[in-house]
Amino acid sequence: MTIDRKRIRWNGWGWADHEDHLSGNAAVWAWMADVLGLGGLMATPATPLEDIELPPLRLPAATLDALRAIAGADNVRIDDYERAFHARGRSYHDLLILRAGRIDAAPDAIIYPENEAQVVELLRFADEHALAVIPYGGGSSVVGGVNPATGPGQQGVLTLDMTLMNRIRAIDEVSLTATVEPGIYGPDLERQLQERGFTLGHYPQSFEFSTLGGWVAARGAGQQSNRYGKAEKWLVSARLATPAGTWTTEGFPASAAGPALGTLVPGSEGRLGVITEATVKLHRAPAVKDYRGYLFKDFDSGQAAVRALAQSDLPLAMVRLSDEDETRFFQAFSSLGAQKTIGTRIKSAIQSAVLSSKGLGKDFCLMLVGIEGEAEDVAYAAARSRAIIKAHGGFHVGRSPGRKWYEGRFNSPYARDPMMDHGLGVDTLETATRWSNIPTLYKAVRKALLDSMAAEATSPGARGIVMTHISHSYPDGASLYFTFVFPRDLGREVEQWQAIKNAASEAIAAHGGTISHHHGVGTDHAPWLGAEKGEHGMALLRTAAQTVDPKGVMNPGKLFGA
């Protein structure tokens, strides 16, 4: 079961008919203007598709006929909606391009293969005819991972939309694994698994609009990755199609038979092959989910608690800690009735006097802890984690913040479109580093974002805001996730965004962070990959790609560039 693409926004986030609590809420926009140091907000609507001229199609009729012969006439699309829909991912950068109607590159054909044999044939055809092939799942990339770039000498772009390959091929109930086609959307996958009593447990914020293949290719992480793991942890093995045929990675629970080549697939972003099948680890669907909120007087003490939990043996599903600014922003946003998301009105539920007796002043930090599993284990982990948190100065505020966050956990991205309609820019970026370096990296990236947004300010007194949280933690370190909002500099918005992005990326690279924790590399992060892989590492990546794809047909320009 796939999604009718006409029901999803081609130039924004999610369902076209998703209920909008934000656009008409004047109080929110007045508050936003104030926070950003602006007299008022502008109206900056998106350009309708019918007003946009798409780049000309470059494929001769004979080529289109050949593609139709391989994949079936209905599965080869060249209409404007399909081309616009597949022209970009869904980053702020992408939406700037799409909403402005400046689509300077679009696929020349979108092909929906129905099986692996068709994928192999399409790759061979592309290899022979000097065409680029872009694998495309849900298209929710925020790093330029599906942009229709061409390599040297390539005369056209085929985007392979994998969403018709969406079957669960096998479930091994004894070994707790499932073998699944790549184009299955999150909700479809989880519905079928849960009907059988299982779960993959991979719930990224994009869950409703992203696919299994994309999660693997981009090395994604779900919100409950503490329990269920990032893609590289739950992927058992993958089959990949290349111009030279298919290959399958090792599928053992563990091995010492040489390096684990299967670990090259997560993060390969299409350059080592088109994923045609993935075998993944399942869990039994959890009997109990326990999500609670805690407050800390500051980000430092909250961090120490997250670290203590990550370094314990407790099987927690999620530990999420917002910094003071994010906690305050979400509270304000919520109190204005703007959004049914994390913004739970903590202060209204708890007496200010109580907060102050706990040493919490005006600013404090919200932590959410999620535990999933068997009732007995959840009860044990809940009690133990609460004790650890208390020992680190955390103050339990009950299940309500946890429940509210859980209910709205996929909704935040819907806030972006109305913001972009009001002359605002909003983007996110994420990194990870070892615990001992978290404070340094946090300060450096925040400063880079604030300074660059100030330098790019559109009027005297205008400023950006930065909100940060830790959402994924490990024994040796954690991720940092930054959301930043700023007044757009109309007319030079891509340059403005690039200046801010560059500043943040340079700060990450200079202070020991990875350029991405779960978004991937695509084109946006490619310039910084060399700094963390090194010269040998980049050579290894390039030769690996050349080995399976000598002509560079597969997703050119992504990951390590051309």
Added chain:
Amino acid sequence: MTIDRKRIRWNGWGWADHEDHLSGNAAVWAWMADVLGLGGLMATPATPLEDIELPPLRLPAATLDALRAIAGADNVRIDDYERAFHARGRSYHDLLILRAGRIDAAPDAIIYPENEAQVVELLRFADEHALAVIPYGGGSSVVGGVNPATGPGQQGVLTLDMTLMNRIRAIDEVSLTATVEPGIYGPDLERQLQERGFTLGHYPQSFEFSTLGGWVAARGAGQQSNRYGKAEKWLVSARLATPAGTWTTEGFPASAAGPALGTLVPGSEGRLGVITEATVKLHRAPAVKDYRGYLFKDFDSGQAAVRALAQSDLPLAMVRLSDEDETRFFQAFSSLGAQKTIGTRIKSAIQSAVLSSKGLGKDFCLMLVGIEGEAEDVAYAAARSRAIIKAHGGFHVGRSPGRKWYEGRFNSPYARDPMMDHGLGVDTLETATRWSNIPTLYKAVRKALLDSMAAEATSPGARGIVMTHISHSYPDGASLYFTFVFPRDLGREVEQWQAIKNAASEAIAAHGGTISHHHGVGTDHAPWLGAEKGEHGMALLRTAAQTVDPKGVMNPGKLFGA
């Protein structure tokens, strides 16, 4: 602090002066002869080093002078003991060669570098002068991983003994990581870490005589890998020296910045570089260790319990299940007073009547469960695991079997030398597969071993025996470890061993097992690697090695062959 090599056996296992409970125990040998269908055992002593002619040294004096200039005169060794000691690893196959005095290949020089700069210089020198370089840690390889092979056109072999590079360079107490040189032996590493309150927790059977670098290069597993992980799990990042300089793998707790190239290092067996530094994950030294024994009526019901434990959220350190034959063999071995190892006399401690009331007949299976960590967590996991085991028909027999196993956990390999003195062959091999395939693989490998040992029998009625256990378990599968003992066919012992090894390896490859779970590939498993990596996978491995080592200087012949 390294080990005086003269105190270790050059042609056998472990300390030269290790107390020998076995050689003089006539009852054991009479029983062994009976079990193997032999009238009596032969005397087959090893050849002393002074009676052995080593292959001639191939390095001109100028080359030796150049090596001494790089590494220091004292650190370049060419004496017979050093050459014989480094001529082979410590597999049964190796000991056949060493004990027979048929050392047809030995290093032309053994060099003990003191730092990374020397390693790089030595690799450059080897690259320029067409010499092979064999990285060598403890030399406990059982797959031919340190054999002094040469590649095409190479005129000599330098073995780099890394044991002088044995310093802990840094401990990050906040992030729970340590950065360590590769040549440190297990006991030295753990002593220093535990003095600071930490542990790596990697305790392979070879722990006393193997090094950190070897554990990583061979993708090893410690006995408590359920909690502490195989090498690929605890390795954060590695530095490697190649003829083209050094490279460092990514050191982030998690990342989505392209494929994790660091995962290529575990299992690389020297072919992607000489490991000069490894950053590894630490745990806080466990406050409590709880090891207990359980009995099951058969291997199948025991397996179901291991699986239930592995698929639970309980943080167990070790779950080890012996099959009926291994349980019986260890009991008999122990009751004869032969060895202070696992052989605890279960029946003497527990009334036979009690056993039979639990449905345990003559044959049963011993399971050992180890839990390590904070007292509160261990108590919870002990109670929960006991309930799960009981629900699967397991019968708790207390801490004594666990304690005895723990005390003797590094001693089993000492039994091999006396067996080899008595005309017996003894070898081990291991594999892993998904849970649903464990019964099939177990039967197939057992049958291949029994059939091939029978086909290779030396006299009518002579036979081999096979003992099996599960020692490492995962949510999706487990390892199987086989020990087999058989009468040697004197004069054609290598051929006999190869025939048995081939039969077992073919059975593994044909029935969905990996050719190695934690021993590695070396030369012995190289012929079967292609079957599990596939054509593309082998090409990826080869091109990766060529990228960092175009002339094939580093450990030629290992892993993927020449």
